[in-house]
Amino acid sequence: MAHIIPFTHTNASGGLPRLQRAKQNPALCPLPLLNHRIPAGFPSPADDYIESGLDLNNYLVRNKAATFFFRVIGDSMTGANIHDGDMLIVDRSVEPKHGHIVLAVINNEYTVKRLYCQNEVVELHAENPAYPPIQFREHEELQVWGVVVGTVSKFPV
């Protein structure tokens, strides 16, 4: 356990000097007006052209308040370049449309699939021939949690 120093006001200069009466005409004590360093030399010619660096958030996130991240498990979407371990960027403010990659709630789990809805037919399609589409009949409800607007993967280096 750490050693605890008792609480005393530590003052570097031990005892104080005795106070004396102030002098009538003290000697002038000029103080420097500028005590900051002034950089010398020429300013950078690029000064007026500096822009802030590129931020991946700006690139990937359209609406910060409505955007959430999910981690992918599984390989049913490899055809859409969504791989196991990737990070999904899900935007709930986007209205889901035919052709969007969406995050749907199936059997109380979040599932990523491509939304197919044409001519009264609603299906969720995998992007991997090993997985059949999920079909919805007339009275069944498809719950879309959000629309996938991007994906990020990191490679081992």
Added chain:
Amino acid sequence: MPTNPTNKTNTERQVFALVDVNNFYVSCERTFNPKLENRPLVVLSNNDGCAVARSNEVKALGVKMGTPWFQLKDLAKKHHIVALSSNYTLYGDMSDRVMTLLREFSPHVEVYSIDECFLSVQGMNLLWPSATQLGQTMRKRIRQWLGLPVCVGFGPSKTLAKLANHIAKKQLAFEGVCDLGSLSAEQIYALFSNIAVREVWGVGSQISAKLEAAGIKTVQQLRDTPPAWLRTKFGVVMERTARELNGVSCLALEEITPPRKQIISSRSFGQMVYKRADLEESVASHVSTAAEKLRAQHSVCNAIQVFIHTNPFREQDPQYANSITVPLTCASSDTRLLIRAALFGLKRIYRPGFAYKKAGVMLTGISAAALVQKSLFADHALDEKSARLMAAMDQLNRRYGNQTVTVFSTATQKPWSMRRENKTPCYTTQWNDVPVAYAR
């Protein structure tokens, strides 16, 4: 032409909205776990003590706010109630998102609490066919973007907006939005005559008992009571409430939160604590939390109070409670100095042989760091160094997570740490905690 002083034009009239998330903590948990939908669910307070949020299913079972969890266990087993520990990291992030979203509807916003927000929509409401439609748009958007259900109340004063929100929440016919401005005088009379006076904002249980004793039982009765009489009997605050109920806006929107005048950090222990060393670690961690908040509002404090007490509910145990205020020679926000002062105080009030339940600290004498009178005898070069060190520490803790760098040994999980046995992941703030999307 006769002029009526109360008959202001539409644009002059104040319009406030109060937006409130229904069962906020429960709703946040449901957004990230579809299994919790339609299931009875409670969120428990720190140390899993009592129910601080209840789903509608749990409310329907008659469970009151603040019911201790141990009293609920039988009911929970019978009705399969799910109990979660509170996950304030998640609720804080979702709250920020709600407030960000609401700022799109009006530039004048007062964040009133983690799940409530006042907006001045004066003028803004004219962009919409009606205030009700503005409210429905807010409701729909918060539901879609964040998965959270909200209710919206509109009124010409903050007190009326709050009451309108209560009506929107309790009366299903309003579909979650109640605009008092759209109702006739008769409709309002009928509504207010059926709402108990204790539902009015700022009327606590003690005052409502006194009001009821004076024959003022409903909101309408309070509204009809002459404000001057209320002032003599109940003080100026109640007079103002009555005026607000009559549509005279007396309380302005507080868009900027004033810096706090005192900062408290304290918590009950997960289990009893006996040793001074353990109390010291707990006090040091509370000082760290409080000092970080102090620095975040660019302030310094000139005194720190330390308090400890045993569990007053365990009457069989010997009881002890004490507190001490330690003044500082120079106002400071340096965690190291504050911890030293707090431990100095703790040493003086600690008595061995007691089972301690709670410890905490309070920073007082808070003022803006920029306005502090410097001490004649202090070494100001050290001030500069201290400020830089604390800024670096705060930055590290923000970037790499709380308690990455700490003063004293406050970092690791201690036996006295909070009990949070059923806490959900920090879905929105930790990369390791983000929810899973299955591709199979």
